[in-house]
Amino acid sequence: MNAVVSLCHFCELHGPNVLLSTQPCRSQKHTTLKSSHAFYGPPESIEAPRYVLSPPCEACQAVSGNTFITSDHETQTSYVSSQVPWQSETEGLVRQACTRSLSCEVSPGKEGILVFSDDLGLGSSCGCSVLSHTFLIRDSLARGFHRWFSIIVLTKDRLLLLNLWPFLEKNISTFVAELQMSANKVYEAEQVERPQRAIRLNGAYCADKSSRPLSELTGSPKVFAQLHLWFVWLLRNASTRLRETLPSVDLAIPFGSLEECEDKFIFVSARKDANYLKTHPSADNESSVNCVVESTGPSVSSLSMLRTLLGAVNFASIVFCLLVGRQIVVRGQPASLVASILFTLKTLLPQGCVRLIPFSSQYRSPTECNMLGIDARAAVPQPSPQVARLEVLPPLDCETPESVNQLKEAHQFTFHLKWPGQLPIKWPTFLAKLDRAMHSEQLSNATLMLQIGALRMETLNAARALHYVDTNEKKDSCDPRDKTALLQALGVNLSDREVLTFWSKSCLSI
Amino acid sequence: MSYEQDEEDQYAPNFSVGSFPKEFGYGAFDGDGEGPSGPLSGEQKPRILLMGLRRSGKSSIQKVVFHKMSPNETLFLESTNKIIKDDISNSSFVQFQIWDFPGQIDFFDPTFDSDMIFGGCGALVFVIDAQDEYNDALNRLHQTVTKAYKVNPSIRFEVFIHKVDGLSDDYKMETQRDIHQRANDDLADSGLDQIHLSFHLTSIYDHSIFEAFSKVVQKLIPQLPTLENLLNILISNSAIEKAFLFDVVSKIYIATDFSPVDMQSYELCCDMIDVVIDVSCIYGLHEDTGAAAFDSQSSSLIKLTNGTILYLREVTKFLALVCILREASFDRQGVIDYNFLCFREAIQQVFELRSKNQVAYNSSSQANSSAVGESGPNTSSGASGASNGLLSNTAPLDNSPNNTSESLKQSNTVLYPVQDSAVAM
Ligand SMILES: Nc1nc2c(ncn2[C@@H]2O[C@H](COP(=O)(O)OP(=O)(O)OP(=O)(O)O)[C@@H](O)[C@H]2O)c(=O)[nH]1
Ligand SMILES: [Mg+2]
Numbered sequence: 001m002n003a004v005v006s007l008c009h010f011c012e013l014h015g016p017n018v019l020l021s022t023q024p025c026r027s028q029k030h031t032t033l034k035s036s037h038a039f040y041g042p043p044e045s046i047e048a049p050r051y052v053l054s055p056p057c058e059a060c061q062a063v064s065g066n067t068f069i070t071s072d073h074e075t076q077t078s079y080v081s082s083q084v085p086w087q088s089e090t091e092g093l094v095r096q097a098c099t100r101s102l103s104c105e106v107s108p109g110k111e112g113i114l115v116f117s118d119d120l121g122l123g124s125s126c127g128c129s130v131l132s133h134t135f136l137i138r139d140s141l142a143r144g145f146h147r148w149f150s151i152i153v154l155t156k157d158r159l160l161l162l163n164l165w166p167f168l169e170k171n172i173s174t175f176v177a178e179l180q181m182s183a184n185k186v187y188e189a190e191q192v193e194r195p196q197r198a199i200r201l202n203g204a205y206c207a208d209k210s211s212r213p214l215s216e217l218t219g220s221p222k223v224f225a226q227l228h229l230w231f232v233w234l235l236r237n238a239s240t241r242l243r244e245t246l247p248s249v250d251l252a253i254p255f256g257s258l259e260e261c262e263d264k265f266i267f268v269s270a271r272k273d274a275n276y277l278k279t280h281p282s283a284d285n286e287s288s289v290n291c292v293v294e295s296t297g298p299s300v301s302s303l304s305m306l307r308t309l310l311g312a313v314n315f316a317s318i319v320f321c322l323l324v325g326r327q328i329v330v331r332g333q334p335a336s337l338v339a340s341i342l343f344t345l346k347t348l349l350p351q352g353c354v355r356l357i358p359f360s361s362q363y364r365s366p367t368e369c370n371m372l373g374i375d376a377r378a379a380v381p382q383p384s385p386q387v388a389r390l391e392v393l394p395p396l397d398c399e400t401p402e403s404v405n406q407l408k409e410a411h412q413f414t415f416h417l418k419w420p421g422q423l424p425i426k427w428p429t430f431l432a433k434l435d436r437a438m439h440s441e442q443l444s445n446a447t448l449m450l451q452i453g454a455l456r457m458e459t460l461n462a463a464r465a466l467h468y469v470d471t472n473e474k475k476d477s478c479d480p481r482d483k484t485a486l487l488q489a490l491g492v493n494l495s496d497r498e499v500l501t502f503w504s505k506s507c508l509s510i
Numbered sequence: 511m512s513y514e515q516d517e518e519d520q521y522a523p524n525f526s527v528g529s530f531p532k533e534f535g536y537g538a539f540d541g542d543g544e545g546p547s548g549p550l551s552g553e554q555k556p557r558i559l560l561m562g563l564r565r566s567g568k569s570s571i572q573k574v575v576f577h578k579m580s581p582n583e584t585l586f587l588e589s590t591n592k593i594i595k596d597d598i599s600n601s602s603f604v605q606f607q608i609w610d611f612p613g614q615i616d617f618f619d620p621t622f623d624s625d626m627i628f629g630g631c632g633a634l635v636f637v638i639d640a641q642d643e644y645n646d647a648l649n650r651l652h653q654t655v656t657k658a659y660k661v662n663p664s665i666r667f668e669v670f671i672h673k674v675d676g677l678s679d680d681y682k683m684e685t686q687r688d689i690h691q692r693a694n695d696d697l698a699d700s701g702l703d704q705i706h707l708s709f710h711l712t713s714i715y716d717h718s719i720f721e722a723f724s725k726v727v728q729k730l731i732p733q734l735p736t737l738e739n740l741l742n743i744l745i746s747n748s749a750i751e752k753a754f755l756f757d758v759v760s761k762i763y764i765a766t767d768f769s770p771v772d773m774q775s776y777e778l779c780c781d782m783i784d785v786v787i788d789v790s791c792i793y794g795l796h797e798d799t800g801a802a803a804f805d806s807q808s809s810s811l812i813k814l815t816n817g818t819i820l821y822l823r824e825v826t827k828f829l830a831l832v833c834i835l836r837e838a839s840f841d842r843q844g845v846i847d848y849n850f851l852c853f854r855e856a857i858q859q860v861f862e863l864r865s866k867n868q869v870a871y872n873s874s875s876q877a878n879s880s881a882v883g884e885s886g887p888n889t890s891s892g893a894s895g896a897s898n899g900l901l902s903n904t905a906p907l908d909n910s911p912n913n914t915s916e917s918l919k920q921s922n923t924v925l926y927p928v929q930d931s932a933v934a935m
Contacts, residue, residue: 010591
């Protein structure tokens with residue numbers, strides 16, 4: 001895992017300070033250390049033991065310039081522990097996280113785990129997220145008979161951190177409990193020997209002598225080596241549990257199994273299946289309707305192409321209808337073109353929301369399908385806000401079906417959107433982001449598909465969280481303010497609500 | 511959830527779990543009602559900041575003054591690791607938040623939002639440990655004052671030369687002179703001599719800390735001139751030597767009359783409050799009624815052997831009046847009690863008005879204090895003038911005409927006793 005794990009403490013003389021930081025290092029060429037051990041990190045990382053602090057104090061000087069190294073030959077990764085990370089940029093981040101974990105993001109007098117991050121926007125890449133576990137270590141010479149410590153895990157990937165939370169919490173708590181246990185033993189022994197309350201009341205107490213290193217507090221001189229090993233274990237095992245990859249474009253997100261997943265998280269599948277559409281155009285057509293999709297003839301192959309054909313506004317309207325669960329009817333000839341439009345649009349929705357009939361000779365009601373392709377001659381109901389109809393019209397000069405069949409390119413057709421509804425003034429986030437992504441010329445088609453995959457996943461996650469709250473709300477009346485706060489946290493705005501309702505109804509309802 | 515924020519998201523444009531600088535402390539989860547835009551927060555509570563080097567005694571001061579901690583217990587206080595915001599407004603008259611800072615952290619570091627820390631702050635108390643070497647403390651004082659002044663020029667700066675209990679009187683004076691001199695020289699050197707620093711010698715082992723804190727708090731009470739005038743009128747009409755208006759919980763006095771305060775009489779009055787509270791805690795509390803140790807019936811009279819009397823009466827839920835007077839003047843207790851009632855009513859009106867309408871209050875309090883100022887000379891010149899003084903004092907505070915006529919009627923019936931008391935003087 002690409003993270004830094006650090007031990008920090010609140011020094012009575014110097015305030016918050018970093019004691020030990022462990023980080024993984026990888027590099028192509030590996031160095032051999034003097035001791036003939038292989039080392040995979042960049043040599044700079046262990047060259048100059050970085051450590052400056054004046055005036056030094058024993059408590060802050062934990063590893064005093066030493067570096068611990070553990071190498072994992074299987075994955076060609078070396079884990080390096082020194083007082084602060086060797087890159088000064090990371091050092092700054094760790095120091096700031098240290099101050100926050102000990103002096104800001106603490107509930108008064110309470111130990112425990114929490115996650116905080118920079119407010120640079122949740123998906124932003126420059127901010128970092130920190131999981132911090134603050135805890136107390138007893139110290140008979142400390143002013144309050146205990147001192148504050150924290151173990152922090154700093155990553156750039158907030159989602160990853162949140163997903164790892166249960167794992168990290170469980171294991172960090174174990175480390176902490178062990179440290180506290182040994183410190184308690186020392187504390188009790190010291191108190192028996194020299195009862196501090198009495199000494200202080202007699203005025204023979206000098207607090208400034210109290211800055212003792214953790215090794216003394218826990219009575220184990222090797223405590224930092226121990227911590228190094230724990231942190232290495234944590235980093236190594238975290239990466240075997242979850243890995244960072246690009247979101248999948250695969251339509252077949254396994255919704256069924258998601259419901260059973262205990263941690264209430266959706267795991268992003270890393271399988272790539274972008275060709276799914278092209279190779280199995282009729283794979284999900286379970287309906288009895290005869291599918292007459294030909295593989296030749298004019299067709300729409302991508303969303304950007306569709307957008308160009310329809311124009312940005314019409315395209316947005318269609319996408320909007322699709323996202324909020326209204327029926328889309330594409331009417332016209334030839335069948336291949338009609339079906340390809342529908343298949344192209346389908347990528348926007350998760351599997352569970354799609355009830356698609358690629359081509360039918362007569363109209364089907366919205367209860368049967370939300371995406372329908374029909375013959376040009378079939379009768380259709382009047383357009384209404386609930387049904388958006390896209391007419392595919394051949395050019396004026398070709399009247400006969402034969403001449404229509406001669407047309408090879410989609411842009412030879414004209415497209416008319418018949419939808420009396422109105423786009424909301426504020427677009428749903430999904431639509432707004434999609435529009436922005438497609439507006440920029442720079443995104444390649446493949447990148448766009450990744451973006452759509454990510455958008456779908458985000459929206460689905462939000463729908464899921466909302467669904468979870470809604471079902472629980474019925475059971476035990478929860479505070480509506482909590483729900484508002486949740487929606488805010490998810491970044492859901494009012495116009496998203498309709499989208500989420502549709503998605504959670506179709507994908508998640510039990 | 512990776513719901514990327516979108517500049518079009520009207521809902522929560524800047525939501526994040528911990529926004530470091532903006533909501534330093536505990537941000538939105540703090541529950542101290544200090545939300546940056548909370549419509550409910552209404553009247554902003556002024557803040558008193560306690561700053562100073564580590565181990566200078568900030569937390570001790572806050573605990574001893576506002577939480578009744580015994581001074582010896584402060585030996586076991588932990589080193590403060592974050593800003594502790596203490597809202598004392600629901601247990602006491604003093605509507606303030608006290609912020610106790612960790613001494614080790616430099617809050618002028620750009621990672622902290624100094625606008626947010628010093629913006630709404632009324633007073634900054636800088637604590638210097640006088641038992642220790644104080645060069646560093648003076649440097650930090652200078653730094654703190656200059657930077658805080660830049661953010662918020664209306665902050666009042668109070669320097670507590672603290673832990674003076676271990677020092678000889680000579681050394682105390684010498685230290686105060688030295689610190690005073692050097693701090694002001696430093697300011698003058700950087701061209702900031704318009705900044706005013708007030709110095710106090712304090713210790714948690716005696717009443718000096720309460721005295722000093724009283725002065726700090728008084729400067730932040732907008733009604734202070736009114737309260738002082740009311741007390742002046744009261745004592746001059748009732749032959750009282752000295753009167754303090756106490757905040758019962760913290761034992762700081764929020765106002766006194768114009769005669770000088772000597773430490774001894776202040777201590778006497780503090781002790782008296784302790785006695786009253788202790789006695790009524792032991793004997794006055796019935797478990798079933800859940801009555802407070804201090805209520806509207808609270809009153810107490812202590813006669814000292816030197817012919818002095820201490821007299822305590824409840825004024826409001828959080829305030830008590832404690833008077834020192836000669837035994838001879840107490841013959842006319844009825845008059846004093848009557849005057850006290852008038853006084854209490856006036857005080858209550860001052861604060862009712864404040865809670866009713868902050869804006870309306872501001873103007874009327876000014877009007878009122880000037881009215882009292884004018885009636886001051888009358889008070890001393892004649893007996894009927896005195897009663898007018900009491901009257902004119904209450905009248906401008908009244909909002910409703912009904913109330914005014916009522917209090918007029920009342921005062922008519924009482925004109926005589928007041929006169930009598932004035933004669934007795
Ligand atoms: N003699 C004496 N000791 C005092 C006085 N006030 C505080 N102390 C002692 O000073 C020590 C430090 O007090 P704290 O109040 O914890 O110091 P602080 O300023 O809050 O320190 P930080 O939280 O580290 O910034 C304690 O041991 C107190 O007992 C005083 O007036 N006289
Ligand atoms: Mg403190």
